[in-house]
Amino acid sequence: MAKSLIDLLWRDHPAASVRGARGPQARRSTDEVVYSAIALADAEGLDAVTIRAVAESLSMSPMSVYTHVNSRDDLLVLMADAAHASASLPRFGKTSWRTRVRRVAESNLALIRAHPWLAHLTDDRVVLGPGTIAKYDHELHAFDGTALGDLDRDAALTFVIDFARSSASAMLRAGQPGDFAEVWQESADSLGRYVGDSYPLAQRVGRAAGEHMAAAYSAEHAWEFGLQRVIAGLSALIDTPA
Amino acid sequence: MAKSLIDLLWRDHPAASVRGARGPQARRSTDEVVYSAIALADAEGLDAVTIRAVAESLSMSPMSVYTHVNSRDDLLVLMADAAHASASLPRFGKTSWRTRVRRVAESNLALIRAHPWLAHLTDDRVVLGPGTIAKYDHELHAFDGTALGDLDRDAALTFVIDFARSSASAMLRAGQPGDFAEVWQESADSLGRYVGDSYPLAQRVGRAAGEHMAAAYSAEHAWEFGLQRVIAGLSALIDTPA
């Protein structure tokens, strides 16, 4: 008990302090707890990850979950790191930095598609985990061969990943059941009455953008648009002779 | 009661259905509820915005809050729209689109600085509110004079705002009490033991970036870096002759 989050994150590492052999074996492993929680979150969202639900899915009592994690917040961190660890890292090969950046963005999109709840997790402690560090290390290599300094290399990667994260979660919100489109349908009439002739620009552009949110097409377009801007923006720094 | 969210958002609009004059006057206004909630969120974060806390700050019973809002989720939307309405919109004057984009980003940063909880709110229904629509309309004008089509104009603004949002919330996390730096201090030793000589690139870059998160300087740098990439990325589209 009372293992620190760090030790839990690195529980597979050879240097991890082994649980004393005394006492009964835990009937389930920490991995089982984490993977069960991930399955719940994948299926029904983060709110479905309650201690009680995780316990029930493993046929254990709620309090037994605390044998493996110290708190729900810690569990969420373990989930995120496990997701990062299981993500397939983009293959770089001998491609240009542009291609590599695109692959980084796309693999982050795929990751959030697979685990939408990742977009809602903002606990910084995730960066302490082995899966996250491995991912970070790999993705930093996207900028190999450029003249970026370490600070800029980190900033560039953050820039790409933050874009992917924002854009991916917007894409996911569109086209799902319980969609914003439903809300839009119900509200459109009243909204039209209120807005009237004000904000002509917002109205015209909002319509063109699929009511700004209701259409999945808008999100797809925003992704490709943004990704090209990201790459062009980096190019201005990377490909410009000093 | 049972006013729809739309009607609540537009409660100040002339066309808003006036509450029937029958029955007692509400002792407090919806505005008071919303502003109280915002004050709580500004001071102690979104979690402090409980129905009971809002009620107490206005010396009313918890259930009376429901005279003004239909649910806590709706209250959060009202708060966000009120924050957008009260935000000072960037002045554009006769500046270039680059300057205008920078001002849009900076005013969004200022907004999230003033109301950090905005970064954690992801309810799409906020876009239905008058404050949000006014902000959207104004900010779209940043691209006046460019050849961007409506769809691209929307995507460009989303691109800028999403950057501001991600980057701003990273900046806020750094340098606050209850900082990630504390966690880092406690974990650094164990982490070093686990990571060992693996991931040399991540270690070198992470150190350069202020342990990736612990230093406020890193976030400031990421802001300026990202903003320049955003503008350069848009420039490749806007300033390139077709």
Add this chain to the structure above:
DNA sequence: GCTAAACTATATACAACGTACAACGTATTG
């Protein structure tokens, strides 16, 4: 003026949550 309707206010209550605590069972170490 009176009644019905529309409205506010509040007390009570419920289900769900995270989790502290303590008791108990079990396996290993000396």
Add this chain to the structure above:
DNA sequence: CAATACGTTGTACGTTGTATATAGTTTAGC
């Protein structure tokens, strides 16, 4: 065999959002 370290669990507390029911208050329409 005793001491130790661990796993498991029942119970319980405090907190949350909010449904429901009830009572009070004001005005519209007759």
